[in-house]
Amino acid sequence: VLNLLWSLAHSNDVPTDIMDQALTAHVKILDYSCSQDRDSQKTHWLDRCVEELKIDSWVLPALKQIREICNLYSEAPPNFNHAQRSPHMFYRHEVINRLQQHHSLVILVADNLTAYMKKAHVLAKEHPDLDPNSVSPDSRFSHVQQVQERLNFLRFLLKDGQLWLCAPQAKQIWSCLAENAVYVTDREACFKWFSKLMGEEPDLDPEINRNFFEENVLQLDPCLLTESGIR
Numbered sequence: 001v002l003n004l005l006w007s008l009a010h011s012n013d014v015p016t017d018i019m020d021q022a023l024t025a026h027v028k029i030l031d032y033s034c035s036q037d038r039d040s041q042k043t044h045w046l047d048r049c050v051e052e053l054k055i056d057s058w059v060l061p062a063l064k065q066i067r068e069i070c071n072l073y074s075e076a077p078p079n080f081n082h083a084q085r086s087p088h089m090f091y092r093h094e095v096i097n098r099l100q101q102h103h104s105l106v107i108l109v110a111d112n113l114t115a116y117m118k119k120a121h122v123l124a125k126e127h128p129d130l131d132p133n134s135v136s137p138d139s140r141f142s143h144v145q146q147v148q149e150r151l152n153f154l155r156f157l158l159k160d161g162q163l164w165l166c167a168p169q170a171k172q173i174w175s176c177l178a179e180n181a182v183y184v185t186d187r188e189a190c191f192k193w194f195s196k197l198m199g200e201e202p203d204l205d206p207e208i209n210r211n212f213f214e215e216n217v218l219q220l221d222p223c224l225l226t227e228s229g230i231r
Contacts (some may be wrong), residue, residue: 009026019140027069046069060150061138092160105163110173113173120137143182155196158203174216178191194217
């Protein structure tokens, strides 16, 4: 059944709402599975989703599915201690950490965002009148969604995985969205994202926070600032 739903969700002929329903059912089956190897089953499908990212196909649904499967795992308690955990129990941040260790997921998604933006530049050059809210490069999701969903997923990885965004990826994301935006919406999304990342509960590596601000944020041409950027 899992393979059937997976195939259905991949069908280009299926409307997006049907695809979403198939993926929701897919996650529910993983959640309610009575199989003794439930965790290895989830791991298998997480890895399948990562493979979709690596071949740069079906990216947004794959990101959503990774997030949904990870959310089947509970957050660790505040006073979490590895020694107290039962050997067969995994917390969400551990699952995300495994993905990060095995697949360098943060780098993978940052690279995917950069690759997507390069394609968006080409498309915008060929069709300068396109509206980022309505143009759908993959015939399913608008340009605004393509950017925002990748950023949302990265934030999820950092926050729920208890990870830091490191300097190379921070610079990479800033460069492709703030410095080399295709549309104003890209820059706006970037400013909002980094303001959250550098907020009260930062997900940007504290050791690079000041350097990043001085070398990137302060160097940006003021005329490129949006309302969120000024804040």
